[in-house]
Amino acid sequence: MIDLDLLIVNANVLTLDGENKNAGSVGVTNGRITGIWLEQRPSSSEVNITERTQCIDLQGATLLPGFIDTHNHMISAIMLRQYLDCKSPPNRDISDIQFRIKQKALSVEKGNWIVGFGYDDTALSEMRHPTKKELDEAAPDHPVIIYHISGHLGVANSLALELAGVDEQALDPEGGSFGRDEEGHLNGVLYEGTAQAVGAYAPEPSEQELLSLISEESLSYLSQGITTNTDAKIGVTNEIDDLELCFKAIEQERLPMHMKLMIASDRLREGSQMGSMTANEVDAYIRKRSGGRASLDSAKMFQDGSIQGLTGALREPYFNDPDVSGNLIHAQEELDAEVKDLHDRGFRIAIHGNGDRAIGSILDAFEQAILENPRPDHRHRIEHAQTATTEDLIRMHDLGVAASFFINHVYYWGDRHEKIFLGPERGRRVNPLAEAAKHNVLFTLHSDDPVTPISPLFSVWVAVNRLTSDGKILGPEQRIDVVTALRSMTSYGAQLIFEEDEVGTIELGKRADFAIVAEDPTSVDPLHIKDISILGTLIDGRIVYNNGLTLFKNNLV
Numbered sequence: 088m089i090d091l092d093l094l095i096v097n098a099n100v101l102t103l104d105g106e107n108k109n110a111g112s113v114g115v116t117n118g119r120i121t122g123i124w125l126e127q128r129p130s131s132s133e134v135n136i137t138e139r140t141q142c143i144d145l146q147g148a149t150l151l152p153g154f155i156d157t158h159n160h161m162i163s164a165i166m167l168r169q170y171l172d173c174k175s176p177p178n179r180d181i182s183d184i185q186f187r188i189k190q191k192a193l194s195v196e197k198g199n200w201i202v203g204f205g206y207d208d209t210a211l212s213e214m215r216h217p218t219k220k221e222l223d224e225a226a227p228d229h230p231v232i233i234y235h236i237s238g239h240l241g242v243a244n245s246l247a248l249e250l251a252g253v254d255e256q257a258l259d260p261e262g263g264s265f266g267r268d269e270e271g272h273l274n275g276v277l278y279e280g281t282a283q284a285v286g287a288y289a290p291e292p293s294e295q296e297l298l299s300l301i302s303e304e305s306l307s308y309l310s311q312g313i314t315t316n317t318d319a320k321i322g323v324t325n326e327i328d329d330l331e332l333c334f335k336a337i338e339q340e341r342l343p344m345h346m347k348l349m350i351a352s353d354r355l356r357e358g359s360q361m362g363s364m365t366a367n368e369v370d371a372y373i374r375k376r377s378g379g380r381a382s383l384d385s386a387k388m389f390q391d392g393s394i395q396g397l398t399g400a401l402r403e404p405y406f407n408d409p410d411v412s413g414n415l416i417h418a419q420e421e422l423d424a425e426v427k428d429l430h431d432r433g434f435r436i437a438i439h440g441n442g443d444r445a446i447g448s449i450l451d452a453f454e455q456a457i458l459e460n461p462r463p464d465h466r467h468r469i470e471h472a473q474t475a476t477t478e479d480l481i482r483m484h485d486l487g488v489a490a491s492f493f494i495n496h497v498y499y500w501g502d503r504h505e506k507i508f509l510g511p512e513r514g515r516r517v518n519p520l521a522e523a524a525k526h527n528v529l530f531t532l533h534s535d536d537p538v539t540p541i542s543p544l545f546s547v548w549v550a551v552n553r554l555t556s557d558g559k560i561l562g563p564e565q566r567i568d569v570v571t572a573l574r575s576m577t578s579y580g581a582q583l584i585f586e587e588d589e590v591g592t593i594e595l596g597k598r599a600d601f602a603i604v605a606e607d608p609t610s611v612d613p614l615h616i617k618d619i620s621i622l623g624t625l626i627d628g629r630i631v632y633n634n635g636l637t638l639f640k641n642n643l644v
Contacts, residue, residue, distance in 0.1 A: 089114055089122050090135045093599065093628050096128040098145040099607055102593040103152055103578050107570060113150065115599040118627035123595060142639040143630075148622055149607045151573070152592055153314025153600035154543035155580030157347075158470055158491045158533035160238075161308065161318050162329045165300035167204045167537050169292065173233050174205035180212040181221055184233065188225035200247070200289040201226055203233035204537070209395060209503050216266070219244045219275025232277075232286050237393035238538060241282035242275045251285040260284070262389075262416045279392050279416070297332055302341040309624045309632040311542050312602030315345040315580070315590060319437070319470065319535075320387050322351030334376045343631050345600070347384035347584050348373060349437055352425060355386055366433035384584060385437035385468065386429045389416050391445035394473060394508050394517075395500055399442035401474065406510035413442050422452045430456035435585075436467045437491075443474040450482050457486060466529070468583065471496075473517045474509070480519065480526045489529040489583050492518045494549050495539040501555035515562035520550055520575075524567060531580045532572070547572040547608065548617035569609050569616070599628035603636065 093115035100110035102123070112129055114122030122129060136142070171191055178184050184206060191201050208216045222231045222244035230247035234240075243251070255273060257265055263284070266276025277285055292300075308316060321330050330350075336342040350369065354360050361369055370383035391413055392398025397405055400413040417425070429436050436453070440446045446469060453467050465487060469475075472490040475483070483490060496504070497518055505514030516522075523530045532546040550572040553561050560566075567575075581591025590598050603623040608616050624632035 088133060088135050090116060090137065091121070091140050092116050092118075093625075094129075094134065094136065094140060094142045095150060095601075096142065096144055097147060098127070099147060099149040100593060101149060101151050101573070101607070101609065103570070103574055104592045104594050110593070113593065113599075113601075115628040118599055118629070120593060120595055120597050120599050123593065143623075144637050144639065145603060145622075146637070149604045150593070151312070151602045151604060152577040152581075152590065153602050153624065153626065154312045154576045155315045155317075155531070155584065155591065156308075156313050156533055156536075156541065156543065156576070157317045157531040157580050157583055158319045158493070159316065159536040159541060160320060161304055161316060161536065162301075162321065162333060164537035165297060165304050166292065167234075168300060168304070170205075171201060171203035171233070172205060173203040174236060175207050175210035178206070178211070181217045184211075184217060185221060185225040188222065188231060188233075192226040192229050195229060197228040199229060201229050201231045202286070202289050203231075205236045206233055206242075207236045207395070209507060216240075216274075216276045217242050218268075219248065219273065222275060230289070232282075232289065234282065234286070235393075235396060236538060237396050239279055239282070239393040239396045239398055241277045241286065243277060243285050244275060247285055247288070248273065248275070251288050253281075253285065278396070279398055294332065294335075298336055298339065298341060301332075301336045305336075305342050305344065306632070308344060308541055310621060310634070311544070312604070312621045312624050313344060313541065313543065314600035314602070314624060314626050315347065315584070315586070317347040317349065317384050317584060319349050320351055321348045322354045322387075330373075333381065337377045337380045342380075343626055345590075345598075345626070346377070346381035348381055349385045349387035350383065352386050352388045352429065355429065355432075355434070356425075364432075366435070369434075384435070386434040387437050387439075388422075388425065389439040390422060390449050391415060391440060391442050394441050394496075394504065397508070399474070400445040400448070401442040401509075402444045402447070403513075405508055406513075407507045413444070415445060415448055419448060419451065422448060423455050426452040427456045427459065430462065430465070430467075431460055433462075435465060437470055438468075439470045441471045441473045443476050443479060446472060446475050446479050450479065450486065450488065453486055453488055454482075466583065466585065471535075474513060475519060475523075477519075477522060477526075480522055480528055483528050484526045489531075490523060491531045491533050491583065492520060492523070493535050493538075494518050494520070494532045494546050495534055497553050497561055498549050498556055499539055501553075501561040502557045502559065505561065516565055517562070519562075519565050520567045521565045524571060529579060529582060530575060531583050532575045542617070543576045543602075544604070544608070544619055544621075545617045547576060548613070550575065551613045551616060554614075569613060573608060599625060601625040
């Protein structure tokens with residue numbers, strides 16, 4: 088007889104295990120799954136219900152493994168949430184953004200920074216970036232910087248550039264560039280590293296403000312059924328130690344999800360904070376400091392930028408600009424050397440690659456490191472992998488390299504990829520999930536929050552339907568079935584983060600991490616999947632989000 092802390096009955100249990108079994112009830116003891124029954128409630132002879140046993144009657148709702156988002160920027164997102172909203176909608180044109188900046192300037196003392204986030208040049212009626220002159224007009228007495236929705240570029244006004252020490256003689260640094268007008272003068276647009284460098288001069292919020300924001304952000308993740316979360320770059324700024332911030336948030340129970348952390352590679356270089364540490368040592372440090380609630384995911388690197396920012400590195404030029412094909416951030420020898428060092432120190436390496444030229448470069452570096460120092464089950468990964476070709480996917484399989492696809496791009500930018508950035512042929516196959524499945528590439532889906540809102544069911548909906556914001560099916564041949572899409576947010580995610588023995592499916596002995604949804608995603612109209620309500624989220628058998636669950640303390644068996 089099983090002693091239970093929690094009993095879930097009258098459920099439609101999608102275990103998503105190897106046989107894709109369904110069940111009717113689940114029991115939990117000490118945060119682990121100790122019973123799974125086909126029946127809607129187990130026999131009284133099989134379980135021991137005590138006064139401390141909590142019972143949940145799902146009344147036919149669906150129990151899923153907790154969702155795993157394998158790539159977002161939660162810690163960075165909390166800072167962006169306080170910034171001026173420059174997204175489209177609500178902003179239709181540059182004058183709308185100017186108006187918001189003007190209004191903000193009225194409530195901010197002269198000389199204080201105004202920071203915005205989310206403008207998208209191709210979503211504005213002018214179809215271009217704002218300029219420093221336009222930002223000067225809106226707030227001449229305040230330093231202003233607004234970041235692009237991709238996070239890979241921005242625009243600053245004259246005062247912001249001056250405070251950052253950027254003048255007309257400024258040279259483009261490695262991994263970034265300054266935008267200039269037709270006469271060669273700075274126009275305020277900042278590409279890649281230059282945006283981060285100028286933005287670093289804006290003051291950061293206090294630690295207590297950030298901890299409060301983490302509490303709010305955590306709730307938004309829990310409300311979407313997320314139980315394990317990968318922050319895709321720890322080491323964002325030099326001003327804030329976001330690793331320590333993460334530890335404090337966990338200690339203060341502001342961050343209840345299980346956390347996987349990608350550590351920025353510059354923190355792992357010689358002379359840096361963790362420059363002499365192996366992957367095992369970094370992981371042990373993170374686990375100790377977090378009380379086991381967080382662990383190492385990867386060393387994080389970048390090899391290109393954003394397709395919509397024209398900084399993603401393509402093999403063929405952009406459709407709308409035949410003179411531009413993007414740039415690699417690292418020379419190949421430099422990338423090879425850093426990948427080899429991290430690989431030899433035992434790190435799993437995650438490298439941002441949107442354009443196919445960047446993806447090819449990343450695979451070259453991985454291949455060299457693997458050939459020189461074979462390491463079983465390294466699970467190196469490529470982030471976003473939007474324009475991976477068939478040949479790239481075959482190489483990924485052969486090298487054991489996984490992909491975390493930014494599938495939400497299909498909905499938010501798919502139309503513009505096809506019409507503006509990539510053209511019809513390349514545009515229709517962005518995020519080639521069906522081909523990845525065909526070639527047995529391990530892959531997951533992610534939101535890249537705050538670039539797009541956090542929502543696993545929305546990502547599943549996009550993967551299954553491939554509908555764009557204009558209502559077009561983009562590349563129907565790259566659609567995947569609902570079960571595969573759900574696995575990419577659960578069991579495949581667990582495999583990608585080396586936790587397939589712990590989470591990702593509902594099986595005996597695994598952690599009791601669950602998402603409870605109002606309807607079965609495998610049986611509803613696929614177009615309805617994104618609208619299914621999340622009723623509850625459980626982590627380690629404990630309810631951390633409740634949106635209408637019925638709880639009992641009496642014997643339900």
